[in-house]
Amino acid sequence: MTVRTKTAAAFRRLSRRVTAAALAGTLAIAAALPAAAGPYLVFDARTGEVLAESQAFDPWYPASLTKMMTAYVTFRAIEQGRLRPDSLVVMTANASKEPPSKMGFKPGTALSVDTALKMLIVKSANDIAVALAETVGGGEAEFVALMNAEARRLGMDGTRFVNPNGLPDPRQWSTARDFAVLSRAIIAEYPQYSELFRITALSLGAKVIKSHNHLLERYPGTDGMKTGFICASGYNVVASATRGGRRLVAVVLGERNARVRAEKAAQLLEAGFRATGGFFSRKVKLDTLRPDVAPPSLPTDMRDFVCGKNRNAGEDADDQSVATAGVGKGEARSYLVPPFKLMDPVPVALGGTVDLVPSPAGSGVPLDADLPPLPLPNPARRSQLAPTAAPAPTTVAPSGATVGVLPPAPPPIEILGLRGNSG
Template sequence: MRQRHFLNLLLAGALALPVLSGAARANPVVLFDLKSGMVLEHQDAFKRWYPASLSKLMTAYVTFRAIAAGEVALDSPIKVTKHSAGEPPSKMGFKPGSVMRLDNALKMMLVKSANDIAMAVGENIGGSQAAFADRMNAEAARLGMVGTHFVNPNGLYSPDQYTTARDLAVLVTALRNDFPQYAPWFSIEGLAVGKKAIPNYNLLIGRYAGADGMKTGFVCSSGFNMIGSA
């Protein structure tokens, strides 16, 4: 069986190769093998960091758990609220009252990194942003993500939304092991929504042989963030 390595980079994507080659490094990084759990490379793995849109991986995990528990289904309706529609870019820009299937909402969240859709998913499943954040934190605690705290489902900056490279490694391990049926969603090259073609923000997908995930993100407080897998 082909081994899958997860490269968790909380830095500009252009620095990925220097990190692997042992050149000058900056910002937290963890490289590990999913099958064995062996850490192959790390730096500042326990340093507190703002996760930006990598937070959407926990939004996906909480949602997958809700589906498994029978709370919602892939075809459950997700309604865009006034609050979610007002979230800043990256976003789909749907008007309040717009409705879509949950599976389509999750794909837009993962491919486009749509902040409005992530918020809509959280509000529809949790009942409110705060209630969904409570569920995110409960899952983080259950998984042993001891250096992580969430206040929103999309990763927009808050001083109270933080994580570590080590904790994100725990999360992606849980995503892959607990819900392997959704693995293809993290390697979608793009979506067609109406007449719009939406490419994946993860530029490794479709360009780097073997790349199959997982998420990128950016906020000014931490710069470019990436979790890549191959």
């Protein structure tokens, strides 16, 4: 046997061992997550490398993750000189009618764009989202057109917006992959606004307004970004964390309550930080990731699963359970630590210095302008969309690139079981 032949044989044996190890890591992650888990994706914010994903192209109701695009469009408007952080946002009668979560300001109340952005992200205020949209776009419909235009520009091809706050609408949906693209754009293009997504609480006079993102004070290194919930979507989160100069982002959709959502995001981030990659795996980026099977045409409706009988539904209902949760006897290891204080509440006030509304109403483009036709979910079929066991996590993209090759980490990455509180 020649030296070249011996070398080739040794290479093939080593390749098989590395491939087997990578597969074992993928299976370990898959086995650790519950069968009913919704879509998820974890990626490197600097390189765009996808470390693991499952159902990342499945359509999903975004809930208040929508406000990340509302913020992004506002950042763009400031960058383009169309308004300033101290420009006034005035609460209109239209905006004040939005249901909770909301600030509840009376029509005519004025606040700065900077304060509005803080309330949008920390409180997830639906009335503030509409007031900000009317200020930036000249009207709510015009602003939504800007949201969709930015989504197309960024390559968020599985996304369609119809409102700026994420309140229930069967025509509005997105994907885990698309929110990964959006979060990376926010991080890369607007680092000056990174602190907005890291705020744990606001103080308005004597009132303290706390964030629903409990990862900020329970997973060390977390530095943003946004949570979301409606009954149809379940509990969603985009969570960013930095360790050793490396920043990862996890997108988690469709969890049954806020506690499981936080646990899953923490475990995906932990697994990502421990990952070293395989010598022979071809890395997949967000812009080259493709589904290995055709995704569903309709979003899954999680209403019965998360808001059914005897379930405490909503962000506020689960806040206390997440903030005080610990690992009980017989439960899997949690990567959430006991609550710690990250910062004092950030003070905000009403009013501002500049009354600047640069875009007159009606100046925007129509809601459906330049949008490719997309199938609309049929409300009559909602009863057929009850959650079932999710498909096995995606492991190979059509290009042949390995996805989700996170090695097994001691202890195993597992989702913390819940007892009693399944809101």
